Amino acid sequence: MPFIEPKVLKGFRDFLPLQELTRRSMIEKIENSFRSFGFVPIDTPALEYAEILLGKGGGETEKQIYRFTDQGGRDVALRFDLTVPFARFTAEHRAGLILPFKRYHIAKVWRGENTQRGRYREFTQCDFDIVGSDSVAADFEILLIMYKTLHILCNDFTENNNITGSNTISIRINHRGLFNRFLASLDIGEKSAEILRQVDKLAKTGRDAVQEQIEQIIGKDKSNKILDYISLGQNDGFDTVLEKLKEAAGEDNDIEHLRKLRSFMKDAGVADSFFLDPSITRGLDYYTGIVYETFLNKLPAIGSVCSGGRYDNLTGVYSKEQVPGVGSSIGLDRLQAALEELGQINQHCGYADAAIICTEAENAGKAQKAAECFRKQGISCEVFFESKKITQQFMLAEKKGIPWVIIPDYGTERFTLRNIGSREDRENIDLEEAVSLIKQ
Amino acid sequence: MPFIEPKVLKGFRDFLPLQELTRRSMIEKIENSFRSFGFVPIDTPALEYAEILLGKGGGETEKQIYRFTDQGGRDVALRFDLTVPFARFTAEHRAGLILPFKRYHIAKVWRGENTQRGRYREFTQCDFDIVGSDSVAADFEILLIMYKTLHILCNDFTENNNITGSNTISIRINHRGLFNRFLASLDIGEKSAEILRQVDKLAKTGRDAVQEQIEQIIGKDKSNKILDYISLGQNDGFDTVLEKLKEAAGEDNDIEHLRKLRSFMKDAGVADSFFLDPSITRGLDYYTGIVYETFLNKLPAIGSVCSGGRYDNLTGVYSKEQVPGVGSSIGLDRLQAALEELGQINQHCGYADAAIICTEAENAGKAQKAAECFRKQGISCEVFFESKKITQQFMLAEKKGIPWVIIPDYGTERFTLRNIGSREDRENIDLEEAVSLIKQ
Numbered sequence: 001m002p003f004i005e006p007k008v009l010k011g012f013r014d015f016l017p018l019q020e021l022t023r024r025s026m027i028e029k030i031e032n033s034f035r036s037f038g039f040v041p042i043d044t045p046a047l048e049y050a051e052i053l054l055g056k057g058g059g060e061t062e063k064q065i066y067r068f069t070d071q072g073g074r075d076v077a078l079r080f081d082l083t084v085p086f087a088r089f090t091a092e093h094r095a096g097l098i099l100p101f102k103r104y105h106i107a108k109v110w111r112g113e114n115t116q117r118g119r120y121r122e123f124t125q126c127d128f129d130i131v132g133s134d135s136v137a138a139d140f141e142i143l144l145i146m147y148k149t150l151h152i153l154c155n156d157f158t159e160n161n162n163i164t165g166s167n168t169i170s171i172r173i174n175h176r177g178l179f180n181r182f183l184a185s186l187d188i189g190e191k192s193a194e195i196l197r198q199v200d201k202l203a204k205t206g207r208d209a210v211q212e213q214i215e216q217i218i219g220k221d222k223s224n225k226i227l228d229y230i231s232l233g234q235n236d237g238f239d240t241v242l243e244k245l246k247e248a249a250g251e252d253n254d255i256e257h258l259r260k261l262r263s264f265m266k267d268a269g270v271a272d273s274f275f276l277d278p279s280i281t282r283g284l285d286y287y288t289g290i291v292y293e294t295f296l297n298k299l300p301a302i303g304s305v306c307s308g309g310r311y312d313n314l315t316g317v318y319s320k321e322q323v324p325g326v327g328s329s330i331g332l333d334r335l336q337a338a339l340e341e342l343g344q345i346n347q348h349c350g351y352a353d354a355a356i357i358c359t360e361a362e363n364a365g366k367a368q369k370a371a372e373c374f375r376k377q378g379i380s381c382e383v384f385f386e387s388k389k390i391t392q393q394f395m396l397a398e399k400k401g402i403p404w405v406i407i408p409d410y411g412t413e414r415f416t417l418r419n420i421g422s423r424e425d426r427e428n429i430d431l432e433e434a435v436s437l438i439k440q
Numbered sequence: 441m442p443f444i445e446p447k448v449l450k451g452f453r454d455f456l457p458l459q460e461l462t463r464r465s466m467i468e469k470i471e472n473s474f475r476s477f478g479f480v481p482i483d484t485p486a487l488e489y490a491e492i493l494l495g496k497g498g499g500e501t502e503k504q505i506y507r508f509t510d511q512g513g514r515d516v517a518l519r520f521d522l523t524v525p526f527a528r529f530t531a532e533h534r535a536g537l538i539l540p541f542k543r544y545h546i547a548k549v550w551r552g553e554n555t556q557r558g559r560y561r562e563f564t565q566c567d568f569d570i571v572g573s574d575s576v577a578a579d580f581e582i583l584l585i586m587y588k589t590l591h592i593l594c595n596d597f598t599e600n601n602n603i604t605g606s607n608t609i610s611i612r613i614n615h616r617g618l619f620n621r622f623l624a625s626l627d628i629g630e631k632s633a634e635i636l637r638q639v640d641k642l643a644k645t646g647r648d649a650v651q652e653q654i655e656q657i658i659g660k661d662k663s664n665k666i667l668d669y670i671s672l673g674q675n676d677g678f679d680t681v682l683e684k685l686k687e688a689a690g691e692d693n694d695i696e697h698l699r700k701l702r703s704f705m706k707d708a709g710v711a712d713s714f715f716l717d718p719s720i721t722r723g724l725d726y727y728t729g730i731v732y733e734t735f736l737n738k739l740p741a742i743g744s745v746c747s748g749g750r751y752d753n754l755t756g757v758y759s760k761e762q763v764p765g766v767g768s769s770i771g772l773d774r775l776q777a778a779l780e781e782l783g784q785i786n787q788h789c790g791y792a793d794a795a796i797i798c799t800e801a802e803n804a805g806k807a808q809k810a811a812e813c814f815r816k817q818g819i820s821c822e823v824f825f826e827s828k829k830i831t832q833q834f835m836l837a838e839k840k841g842i843p844w845v846i847i848p849d850y851g852t853e854r855f856t857l858r859n860i861g862s863r864e865d866r867e868n869i870d871l872e873e874a875v876s877l878i879k880q
Contacts, residue, residue: 004492013485016533037822038823052444100825112510137823141808364575367577383478386575400478
């Protein structure tokens with residue numbers, strides 16, 4: 001029988017140990033941040049009825065979704081995001097949920113889209129949403145979690161848990177209600193949705209391309225007005241743009257909403273990093289209130305690393321009860337790629353804190369007993385199996401990024417420690433000394 | 441448009457917050473244990489070429505695997521275990537792996553099998569393997585990790601990280617080489633594989649059913665011999681059974697292997713909980729050395745919660761290089777069900793450690809600022825959004841299992857704390873006092 005070539009599907013990836021350790025430490029930071037706000041995790045199946053996932057249906061999704069017929073003849077599909085399963089989850093478990101319900105969900109999703117520029121067919125989303133509240137306070141909490149979590153991931157966090165560096169990220173906010181009202185004033189009717197999608201491409205395709213597209217749809221005059229509107233205060237502060245928007249659109253509830261949001265930012269001491277940007281629209285239909293995207297100031301070209309918005313009716317496809325909510329999602333893969341490019345990631349370089357040398361093969365039981373003494377003190381400790389030359393074992397430790405090698409004397413229960421980096425030895429010390437040396 | 445009924449596929453499950461918190465805390469314990477031994481995580485795609493996953497092919501797998509044609513016309517499938525992807529991974533990345541390679545992989549797998557008695561179509565496996573070593577020390581390390589991790593999960597662990605309670609689990613070990621040699625002595629040729637599978641059903645279908653099946657395959661005489669062999673020392677200690685096996689099969693390398701394994705157990709101080717059981721075979725073809733299953737002594741009927749064995753040639757389907765290994769897998773779903781049934785799980789009962797009351801809607805920014813003071817001290821702190829009556833907010837905290845409610849005085853920066861359980865208040869205290877009260 002010939003060999004099968006070992007390879008993964010295009011757009012799919014293996015994660016090798018050091019990559020996976022980095023991913024896990026990022027996820028741990030994200031989870032800890034979410035949990036600190038009282039958000040709780042849920043999980044849903046990777047596979048669902050296609051009907052559930054496709055809902056009202058829709059062009060791009062229908063093309064990209066992995067859909068097939070299962071052994072029982074069911075029409076099933078792999079989830080392509082975490083929002084639709086959450087809508088189904090909320091409708092199904094509505095009676096058991098305590099509102100407002102603050103949940104997060106970190107999991108993989110699958111889209112058979114063209115693979116390019118860091119786009120994968122399997123990738124991880126980190127969603128966090130508050131459903132059952134339409135208050136500005138809920139909008140603000142999601143923004144605050146974005147602000148805090150992104151700062152933590154970018155290592156802009158002091159030992160006292162204070163956020164430093166106001167110049168790390170930019171969270172760019174707009175209000176769909178306001179924008180829709182402006183579009184309505186142009187009397188372009190049903191073409192609004194298409195305009196929204198075109199404006200959403202601004203960062204990707206550039207101003208000229210967007211202007212050309214919009215001109216083709218609604219003509220030069222109205223196109224110019226739209227371009228003027230979305231360019232309002234590109235580089236101005238939040239308050240200045242808010243004033244301009246009020247002038248352009250007139251005072252109303254949405255302006256008042258944004259004003260409150262801004263005052264919460266100031267009260268909480270996080271006014272930096274937030275911008276009001278009329279060009280942010282998010283392409284998706286279901287947003288009805290504020291929408292936002294997050295950019296890394298040192299690498300804006302990679303695109304938004306955390307986006308979301310407010311929606312009026314999460315569960316509309318599944319039940320008549322209206323559940324409003326607000327949420328956001330961190331694109332872990334894109335963020336990891338960006339942080340790696342910026343050298344801002346704490347790379348894991350070691351498999352363990354220490355390793356016990358193999359003196360003789362028959363000492364394997366004693367070696368594990370000695371290793372347990374270190375593990376109990378929170379030191380991860382590998383045990384080497386083969387009684388090769390000691391220099392070979394030092395080299396193995398070096399390859400694995402293990403900083404300390406422990407040579408036990410099973411008779412005296414004392415240890416000699418070799419520091420792999422400095423090549424210095426500390427001979428004949430007891431457990432306590434050895435532990436404190438490694439922990440330094 | 442009519443509503444779509446919100447429901448999951450048969451055999452698939454949602455995890456609600458408190459269930460998911462429990463799962464995550466189990467996974468965290470498992471990971472910490474693996475990491476303490478110097479094991480490192482990897483990840484592989486959920487979807488692979490069907491050819492890769494099916495390898496040599498095989499009856500049950502082929503029937504159960506979720507397989508379909510993707511948008512690009514590729515024959516793809518969802519992984520049904522973590523061993524086959526690991527074999528592909530090892531063959532593909534062989535040049536970059538440092539041997540012996542100790543990895544773990546905790547992830548979901550999918551099997552379209554009949555759903556019954558706690559069997560699901562989507563479930564989580566926790567695999568840990570050492571490849572590139574054929575030493576007894578590697579076998580022992582896997583067994584030690586099973587021993588330690590299962591004790592940790594069963595809460596048989598003191599504050600000083602010592603394992604207590606030798607009567608929690610039974611790890612039942614056999615040696616496939618030894619068993620194969622015994623079967624060979626019966627001269628039953630190719631029927632050995634079928635006999636192995638029949639013996640594997642012993643715990644499930646009972647002795648009489650197995651005997652009947654085996655009789656039909658190789659007749660009464662040989663069937664009796666097999667039943668005698670697998671019944672050797674059902675309730676005897678490891679050393680006694682080892683002696684009996686030596687008498688029955690004769691001294692050889694496999695006996696010597698088991699003897700060494702036993703001496704390592706004694707040297708490491710973990711001799712309890714391990715049994716030698718000639719009836720353990722594991723159904724799968726690829727095992728060549730020791731095989732094992734783990735039972736909870738208080739609930740043996742639920743079946744093995746952690747099983748595995750030694751294999752000679754992990755990557756045989758993909759390359760000519762032989763890579764030997766040994767590994768095991770914790771069945772998280774079954775274990776969780778068992779521990780819940782035994783009341784041995786630390787149920788999460790709260791969404792957060794504390795909540796900040798909503799005094800007035802416009803205080804949302806200040807409330808978050810106050811909450812941050814607690815979060816910085818490691819206290820998870822929700823902020824309530826709606827300025828309902830204070831008693832309603834206390835009830836909300838109670839529903840969410842939040843033990844402390846914080847009522848801030850934004851003028852004085854002092855707090856009143858309500859203990860939701862005792863309904864006692866501590867009035868007008870400063871941050872430090874409040875933090876230490878909550879942390880108690």
